[in-house]
Amino acid sequence: xxxxxxxLDAIFHxxxxxxxxxxxxxxxxxxxxxxxxxxxFDMALPSFMKHMRVLEESGLVSSSKSGRVRxxxxxxxxxxxxxxxxxxxxxxxxxxxxxLDKLLEQLQGxxxxx
Amino acid sequence: xxxxxxxLDAIFHxxxxxxxxxxxxxxxxxxxxxxxxxxxFDMALPSFMKHMRVLEESGLVSSSKSGRVRxxxxxxxxxxxxxxxxxxxxxxxxxxxxxLDKLLEQLQGxxxxx
Numbered sequence: 702x703x704x705x706x707x708x709l710d711a712i713f714h715x716x717x718x719x720x721x722x723x724x725x726x727x728x729x730x731x732x733x734x735x736x737x738x739x740x741x742f743d744m745a746l747p748s749f750m751k752h753m754r755v756l757e758e759s760g761l762v763s764s765s766k767s768g769r770v771r772x773x774x775x776x777x778x779x780x781x782x783x784x785x786x787x788x789x790x791x792x793x794x795x796x797x798x799x800x801l802d803k804l805l806e807q808l809q810g811x812x813x814x815x
Numbered sequence: 816x817x818x819x820x821x822x823l824d825a826i827f828h829x830x831x832x833x834x835x836x837x838x839x840x841x842x843x844x845x846x847x848x849x850x851x852x853x854x855x856f857d858m859a860l861p862s863f864m865k866h867m868r869v870l871e872e873s874g875l876v877s878s879s880k881s882g883r884v885r886x887x888x889x890x891x892x893x894x895x896x897x898x899x900x901x902x903x904x905x906x907x908x909x910x911x912x913x914x915l916d917k918l919l920e921q922l923q924g925x926x927x928x929x
Binding site: 709 | 820823824825827828830831836839840844894897898900908911
């Protein structure tokens with residue numbers, strides 16, 4: 702659970718920047734090299750590489766190097782973990798409302814019985 | 816679209832901390848006062864208030880004051896905007912795959928026809 706929390710901290714932090722979200726979107730189409738990924742951005746390479754490091758540190762992106770070319774891949778299961786957090790919230794809230802509904806039904810039943 | 820991007824920056828930043836995610840989760844059950852919200856955390860009030868400010872600045876939480884009591888409310892539509900980002904990614908990727916499927920079918924059709 703603690704690992705999951707730490708992972709979520711890093712994943713949500715990684716997603717809090719438009720450049721990094723755009724890279725995630727691009728990698729959803731398939732692996733790409735760093736130069737392909739940086740191409741749409743009007744940004745110095747060192748600045749772009751900082752964003753890539755944040756993405757790698759969050760686990761959202763992995764990379765491998767062949768010669769001078771680094772190829773990046775999206776780790777879909779990490780993105781799914783962040784999305785699951787939203788689903789968990791909804792599940793928690795709806796279970797509370799269901800319990801409240803049951804309690805109200807019970808109270809109404811008792812009222813009718815008295 | 817730019818407003819949406821700026822909103823996502825702030826919302827994902829707000830969600831990148833476990834205390835703030837726990838507050839969002841609690842507020843999903845209904846409005847609560849600041850003292851109710853801070854109660855589960857072993858944290859000085861000024862530190863907790865910093866987290867509340869980040870949540871308010873992101874638009875995820877709104878608050879109103881009556882006398883000395885500040886009551887906080889979750890802005891569900893902001894949370895939904897962040898969740899929608901994940902859905903948009905999936906929609907984009909699947910439409911690309913569909914286009915690829917169509918292209919492959921077309922190429923196979925041409926192959927069979929020749």
